[in-house]
Amino acid sequence: xxxxxxxxxxxxxxxxxxxxxxxxxxxxxxxxxxxxxxxxxxxxxxxxxxxxxxxxxxxxxxxxxxxxxxxxxxxxxxxxxxxxxxxxxxxxxxxxxxxxxxxxxxxxxxxxxxxxxxxxxxxxxxxxxxxxxxxxxxxxxxxxxxxxxxxxxxxxxxxxxxxxxxxxxxxxxxxxxxxxxxxxxxxxxxxxxxxxxxxxxxxxxxxxxxxxxxxxxxxxxxxxxxxxxxxxxxxxxxxxxxxxxxxxxxxxxxxxxxxxxxxxxxxxxxxxxxxxxxxxxxxxxxxxxxxxxxxxxxxxxxxxxxxxxxxxxxxxxxxxxxxxxxxxxxxxxxxxxxxxxxxxxxxxxxxxxxxxxxxxxxxxxxxxxxxxxxxxxxxxxxxxxxxxxxxxxxxxxxxxxxxxxxxxxxxx
Amino acid sequence: xxxxxxxxxxxxxxxxxxxxxxxxxxxxxxxxxxxxxxxxxxxxxxxxxxxxxxxxxxxxxxxxxxxxxxxxxxxxxxxxxxxxxxxxxxxxxxxxxxxxxxxxxxxxxxxxxxxxxxxxxxxxxxxxxxxxxxxxxxxxxxxxxxxxxxxxxxxxxxxxxxxxxxxxxxxxxxxxxxxxxxxxxxxxxxxxxxxxxxxxxxxxxxxxxxxxxxxxxxxxxxxxxxxxxxxxxxxxxxxxxxxxxxxxxxxxxxxxxxxxxxxxxxxxxxxxxxxxxxxxxxxxxxxxxxxxxxxxxxxxxxxxxxxxxxxxxxxxxxxxxxxxxxxxxxxxxxxxxxxxxxxxxxxxxxxxxxxxxxxxxxxxxxxxxxxxxxxxxxxxxxxxxxxxxxxxxxxxxxxxxxxxxxxxxxxx
Numbered sequence: 067x068x069x070x071x072x073x074x075x076x077x078x079x080x081x082x083x084x085x086x087x088x089x090x091x092x093x094x095x096x097x098x099x100x101x102x103x104x105x106x107x108x109x110x111x112x113x114x115x116x117x118x119x120x121x122x123x124x125x126x127x128x129x130x131x132x133x134x135x136x137x138x139x140x141x142x143x144x145x146x147x148x149x150x151x152x153x154x155x156x157x158x159x160x161x162x163x164x165x166x167x168x169x170x171x172x173x174x175x176x177x178x179x180x181x182x183x184x185x186x187x188x189x190x191x192x193x194x195x196x197x198x199x200x201x202x203x204x205x206x207x208x209x210x211x212x213x214x215x216x217x218x219x220x221x222x223x224x225x226x227x228x229x230x231x232x233x234x235x236x237x238x239x240x241x242x243x244x245x246x247x248x249x250x251x252x253x254x255x256x257x258x259x260x261x262x263x264x265x266x267x268x269x270x271x272x273x274x275x276x277x278x279x280x281x282x283x284x285x286x287x288x289x290x291x292x293x294x295x296x297x298x299x300x301x302x303x304x305x306x307x308x309x310x311x312x313x314x315x316x317x318x319x320x321x322x323x324x325x326x327x328x329x330x331x332x333x334x335x336x337x338x339x340x341x342x343x344x345x346x347x348x349x350x351x352x353x354x355x356x357x358x359x360x361x362x363x364x365x366x367x368x369x370x371x372x373x374x375x376x377x378x379x380x381x382x383x384x385x386x387x388x389x390x391x392x393x394x395x396x397x398x399x400x401x402x403x404x405x406x407x408x409x410x411x412x413x414x415x416x417x418x419x420x421x422x423x424x425x426x427x428x429x430x431x432x433x434x435x436x437x438x439x440x441x442x443x444x445x446x447x448x449x450x451x452x453x454x455x456x457x458x459x460x461x462x463x464x465x466x467x468x469x470x471x472x473x474x475x476x477x478x
Numbered sequence: 479x480x481x482x483x484x485x486x487x488x489x490x491x492x493x494x495x496x497x498x499x500x501x502x503x504x505x506x507x508x509x510x511x512x513x514x515x516x517x518x519x520x521x522x523x524x525x526x527x528x529x530x531x532x533x534x535x536x537x538x539x540x541x542x543x544x545x546x547x548x549x550x551x552x553x554x555x556x557x558x559x560x561x562x563x564x565x566x567x568x569x570x571x572x573x574x575x576x577x578x579x580x581x582x583x584x585x586x587x588x589x590x591x592x593x594x595x596x597x598x599x600x601x602x603x604x605x606x607x608x609x610x611x612x613x614x615x616x617x618x619x620x621x622x623x624x625x626x627x628x629x630x631x632x633x634x635x636x637x638x639x640x641x642x643x644x645x646x647x648x649x650x651x652x653x654x655x656x657x658x659x660x661x662x663x664x665x666x667x668x669x670x671x672x673x674x675x676x677x678x679x680x681x682x683x684x685x686x687x688x689x690x691x692x693x694x695x696x697x698x699x700x701x702x703x704x705x706x707x708x709x710x711x712x713x714x715x716x717x718x719x720x721x722x723x724x725x726x727x728x729x730x731x732x733x734x735x736x737x738x739x740x741x742x743x744x745x746x747x748x749x750x751x752x753x754x755x756x757x758x759x760x761x762x763x764x765x766x767x768x769x770x771x772x773x774x775x776x777x778x779x780x781x782x783x784x785x786x787x788x789x790x791x792x793x794x795x796x797x798x799x800x801x802x803x804x805x806x807x808x809x810x811x812x813x814x815x816x817x818x819x820x821x822x823x824x825x826x827x828x829x830x831x832x833x834x835x836x837x838x839x840x841x842x843x844x845x846x847x848x849x850x851x852x853x854x855x856x857x858x859x860x861x862x863x864x865x866x867x868x869x870x871x872x873x874x875x876x877x878x879x880x881x882x883x884x885x886x887x888x889x890x
Contacts, residue, residue, distance in 0.1 A: 085621050089622075089623065093620070198617075205785060205788075205789065207610060207781070207785065208504075208505070208784075209497050209780075209781040209788065334770055337749050350777075351608065351777040352609075352777070352782075353608065353778060354772075355608065355609055355769070355771035357768075358746055358770065359766060359768065360765045363765075366763060368621075369621040372621030373617060373619065373620045
């Protein structure tokens with residue numbers, strides 16, 4: 067009999083318990099053993115659930131119970147989750163989590179403890195909700211060198227951008243619609259500023275490249291600066307604006323960023339709308355593989371947690387699985403060395419002069435148009451240009467025009 | 479040291495050897511042991527490869543060598559592969575294959591032997607080339623009940639349909655272009671008649687539903703009947719014609735078919751072009767998840783084979799993994815009980831009378847148009863209708879009009 071503890075009875079926690087009991091006979095046949103949830107840890111009271119007898123408030127009951135071999139952490143945040151998970155792994159218990167902050171900040175350390183103790187630390191639900199991505203990245207593509215990852219990793223921002231693109235809704239209106247529908251939090255910063263996407267690309271990049279990528283080292287730009295004008299110009303470009311988490315292998319180091327980007331409508335990422343997520347993985351042997359589905363939600367995320375529970379129960383005391391090392395501080399490259407195409411939107415003092423200057427600095431421009439374009443407005447796509455040079459050139463150009471928008475153009 | 483044998487040195491076999499040695503150090507660290515290919519079995523001579531000393535022509539050298547624990551079967555076809563694989567599993571060796579015909583026809587039997595002998599029989603490369611699909615279906619979605627699968631499973635036919643849709647190329651021209659580019663065989667029947675897609679949906683359905691779905695029980699319709707007129711009407715419908723392998727859970731039984739279908743351009747499957755494949759999996763907890771990538775090709779397929787080699791080497795003598803049972807003969811439902819919408823194209827003796835009759839039988843019609851539509855031509859989408867009734871009604875309608883096209887409309 068495998069005895070499990072669930073820490074946290076919020077959306078994901080209650081979903082996990084629900085999915086677990088709904089599919090228990092199938093789960094047991096996959097584990098090859100009977101299984102049960104012995105404890106549910108939550109400081110709040112949940113009277114009248116069918117699991118009344120399982121609720122506890124004292125973490126030490128779990129830590130000190132030798133019957134418990136697999137613990138699910140779905141509290142979220144670093145505190146107290148980090149301390150809890152560390153103690154559990156050190157006590158020789160396998161841990162399953164959906165906590166992206168925990169994995170993005172402390173993954174290497176926790177994986178190291180898990181390996182030492184020959185137990186497992188799994189986190190399929192931390193990226194892409196119910197989309198299988200962590201395990202396929204690790205297992206199924208194990209014969210590949212993964213060169214690049216580009217993903218729409220946050221459903222809230224993708225919903226907002228979809229509303230802006232398809233319905234011409236302004237950012238603020240789209241955000242409040244998302245809030246009304248429960249897709250965005252009252253404080254939407256973690257989503258719209260790109261921090262959620264940043265944690266997720268850190269996890270994917272760490273796994274793909276084998277060394278920890280820390281959020282603090284990743285250039286992160288959200289979608290609060292994206293305007294309806296940008297969206298309209300992107301339509302003329304023949305694509306859609308998406309918030310992309312991006313990671314690329316550069317020799318022994320890595321380039322990683324989160325930013326809004328123009329994506330050609332030919333791309334499999336351009337058609338990913340509403341709250342859906344999609345992750346493109348470029349392997350040296352497989353070419354591009356894309357995983358698509360609901361990136362959040364109670365049941366999708368819970369099903370990812372439960373699939374990890376099954377694997378942890380099957381593989382307990384056999385930690386040959388996920389792993390990455392810690393990294394030194396310059397593992398992630400500064401963006402300055404990268405080259406990208408940029409979309410730029412200007413309000414010009416002298417349009418002819420501004421465009422001439424831009425073309426001098428940035429190569430042949432692809433000029434874009436939109437309905438209701440004002441006379442002194444100009445928008446274009448540059449040639450590929452070094453990021454640092456682009457920043458410096460923008461300072462020069464700003465003497466001739468106000469730069470109202472600049473968004474990278476990524477090629478997938 | 480894990481000693482491996484590769485049977486068959488064609489496209490996939492030589493790719494497997496190439497990917498194996500290219501990534502050997504990474505592979506060994508994932509296995510947790512040294513690994514080498516000891517034999518390559520092929521009746522043909524391959525002089526001057528770096529592996530000259532490994533080639534053998536006698537299968538029994540592999541079968542009787544106790545050092546060999548993992549054998550790769552990439553010969554293809556049922557004969558001699560079936561006999562070889564069966565003997566190997568019975569001798570306690572794990573087998574990895576890319577052979578969809580073998581798995582679709584003999585999967586239940588071979589999985590049963592593997593389980594008895596506590597070894598593994600893996601076949602990630604048999605569906606979707608380098609797209610991870612078999613293992614994600616089994617593992618990552620193990621907390622789901624999988625209700626439905628719909629896939630673009632054959633790159634050759636998808637290439638032909640893409641040429642017809644995007645370039646207005648006729649079927650025959652698109653086929654010969656595919657042949658010139660090496661995407662289609664000189665005898666293209668297995669692809670264009672749908673047999674290749676049929677084997678693949680059988681494998682996916684067997685895994686998803688836990689019982690063997692045999693190709694002979696699956697209604698299979700290829701794309702040879704799809705015309706440019708159909709493609710044009712589908713454009714007016716707002717979608718694309720795709721060859722779909724489809725499987726749906728129906729209580730304790732399954733509905734499975736392969737047929738061309740109108741797919742709305744809103745669907746993630748509609749934008750899958752050229753030789754790409756995509757597989758949509760509908761789970762009761764995850765909702766729709768889509769896996770997209772190159773469904774064939776030397777290196778993608780080889781990388782799937784090598785990832786199975788890694789797993790087989792790690793898990794040898796531990797066969798808790800993939801499994802499905804044999805099924806009785808009526809596990810797969812006859813199509814007659816299903817309901818679908820249909821696209822129908824008519825050349826009418828009396829157009830008004832034909833459309834009136836069609837609407838009487840099939841509910842409110844959505845009439846479609848195309849450029850250069852002839853005066854006596856009519857095309858429409860029916861309401862949802864029982865498959866058997868539709869067939870019978872077509873006989874009635876054919877007194878008023880010649881039925882030039884009928885294609886199912888699937889909703890994803």
